[in-house]
Amino acid sequence: MKLYSHEFYLTAAEVNAQREMPLSRLVTLIIDTATGHANAIGIGFDRMISYGISWVLSRLTIDIQRPLSVNHVYRIDTWIENLNRMFSDRNFEIIDVETGEAIVWAHSTWMAINMETRRPSDLTMLTEMTDSINGRPYPYDKGGKLLPVTDETEEKTYRFAVSDIDVNRHVTTRRYIDLIVDQWSLDRFDANRVSRFEIAFKREARYDELSRTVSAPHEGSPEVFDVMIEVNTAPCALARIYFTQR
């Protein structure tokens, strides 16, 4: 299956103050769609765990030409662009079903980690996966290396609580993305939309850890910001967020 699709209707209960899909929901939709495709081609969690390995999302870039807005039907397509021993690139496209127009693109890089050694596992043994390679490239910049933020202009602290913890006893991706979004005021999101988002996942945070989320303008830009979530001075996530005036 070289293309996996999922169609959905965006309800009022799922949108934010700007009547759009929140960034954290967009990221979890992308991850859940990857999971759906992996299950469909036989490289899902259950199969992987039988080899003692598990998927880990390492890097994600999203380009948003137009936000997903309430009371519309969308389709998300995903495909595997390539894989090598260490990494697999997976792309996504979100289509406004009414107009047929593609409005969001995403690129992700995944690894498979040995659950015991925590070392990367060889992906080329997953033959179902090599058979499913589509090859269609990502149409935008996949994004470069994200660096720790050292010149922060904003800082917030937050202690991870029960509601932030997932089935693996790690902090959810949703909480990471919400911590990033919550660096800015509601006014900023009323006046601007997020047009691009990049994130690199560095370390899993755990229950009751105290996090520090810091941000700074990227190379002095008023519209692009670097963000870092850290626990005990070790980065958990590095991100870059691009705003565009509405």
Add this chain to the structure above:
Amino acid sequence: MKLYSHEFYLTAAEVNAQREMPLSRLVTLIIDTATGHANAIGIGFDRMISYGISWVLSRLTIDIQRPLSVNHVYRIDTWIENLNRMFSDRNFEIIDVETGEAIVWAHSTWMAINMETRRPSDLTMLTEMTDSINGRPYPYDKGGKLLPVTDETEEKTYRFAVSDIDVNRHVTTRRYIDLIVDQWSLDRFDANRVSRFEIAFKREARYDELSRTVSAPHEGSPEVFDVMIEVNTAPCALARIYFTQR
């Protein structure tokens, strides 16, 4: 339509550290199912807004005999038990589809508020609704009056952020429930499950308001707690949570 049903599969991405549906997700599932039924019988948001009125959830009680656990198929049924000028009672039942067993029940009380005057609107004019009354009663205690907590033993403060705000620019129900759950440690939820939950919604909170969530044992019980979320000493939600040892 005197009974509305929705079937779903609970994935690993949707569960908490105990591999169960989080309480906040259970509450939003209940609300979304009510919305689905209301839309299906022609008393959904769009129709109501044409009368200048809107549904408001006033009171919710949930009895959990067995938690919803990962990788199972469930069905939620809802029906309107009754309505009068001011209030409508709506019940829910969640069935484990594999065994056919009912494991969760919920009772909710709804009002319709005039959007301009903020006064309750007469529900008996909604003839589609009176035609859909099922009458099947709630099998448990619907719950009594919840009172403000004055003898708190725990207190946490939290300032509402961008990610907490919904389409109506109010704080989401999910955030209220998570604030309540986050009053306790992960250890408590590992050793105990929530067997009953009652909540009364008192006031909508807004962006950047500073909330205070307080709790105290109910009449000295080690397993039942009263909880209150307040902003500027005005209660936003009053709740009671019942734990049962696993």
